[in-house]
Amino acid sequence: MAIITLTTDFGQKDPSTGAVKGAILSELESATIVDISHQISPFHITEAAYIIKNAYNSFPKGTIHIIGVDSEITPENKHIALELDGHYFICANNGIMSLIASEIKPEKVVEINIHDAVETNFPVLDIFVKVACHIARGGTLEVIGKTIPQIKQLKEFEPFVNQEQNQLVGHVMYIDNYGNVVTNISRKLFEAIGKGRKFNISARSVNFSKIFESYSDAINFSIPKEKREEEGKKLAIFNASDYIELAIYKSNPRTVGSAATLFGLKLMDSVTIKFT
Known part of the structure; x- marks a missing residue:
């Protein structure tokens, strides 16, 4: 049974969090969804990184972590999926993973490339959920993205x-x-x-x-x-x-x-x- 965690800056008032959970269950009815936090300060990736870094390792190996913070895709903010410390992470390549993985090197990183096949203006709902459910079914990262050598680094936060x-x-x-x-x-x-x-x-x-x-x-x-x-x-x-x-x-x-x-x-x- 797959465990999928959610960490976002969506808050609790808007429908975003509920919609994402519903989309996961529509794709994978047996999934266990765990909220890490939806109270991240808007777009604050260092705050999100601190919370995730200190929570993810309490989950079983193989857990899939969706990070919905600063996740809009742009030419400078592509989407990635990676394997790190036996866990999977799906997020924007905005530097957040360099803070989470400051002491551990990811085993594999891909830049997600399924956007052309999915029409979306809400990537956490439409892209990240599909990637998470693909991984949960045993799918490989290479199917949903191309391998990239490294993730974006945020040295200015050290x-x-x-x-x-x-x-x-x-x-x-x-x-x-x-x-x-x-x-x-x-x-x-x-x-x-x-x-x-x-x-x-x-x-x-x-x-x-x-x-x-x-x-x-x-x-x-x-x-x-x-x-x-x-x-x-x-x-x-x-x-x-x-x-x-x-x-x-x-x-x-x-x-x-x-x-x-x-x-x-x-x-x-x-x-x-x-x-x-």
Whole structure:
């Protein structure tokens, strides 16, 4: 039984998501459809990449992942299907896969070429669904596309390290449901550049000189609750995906605010680490 996941910037109000699911089931009644997210910020491929990269590997090998973000076909935005880490991905060749596959090389990549046979102004519905169902039936990638040597790379979204190796500049790539701010600076890169040195993380008006392993590590549970610094405590952690995250302990964006609102940070804002 095929598993097909959906990640889009369609939201929940419009009929797009339902139409795509209906098209999949019309072609492949036995398919299992799983929503990863439909709340991606419009056209924001770095946000989508972060979510997919940290979700896809929880699915069984052979799962097919449809990515409907910035998917309109243009001369500079062709459609691709690829095999990566035992999974299949169908998306636009807009650089998103270079972010997902930053540490793993795809086994096979094809540029989809069935567009002439399918009239469409909604490629996720009409093209991506047909490709996904073809793969789910055991079809090969070569049938629906021509092999290409590589995918589009987005080097400008990688963190910058200065020549002296004492400054690392990244950016905000994701803001989660709690308003916590996830940077594109990984633990691996931080430790490789930092080499155990003292550091200061700065983002707009906030600064951090310590990174915790979890939110609760920032709280001193040995003192009485009424004397602890809990609500509103600012902290930096290595999150579950091993990226540096700036947060506020037990924040609530709908009431007391969050790291994003209180720090004044939004997607793509700079985060700088200086080592001494």
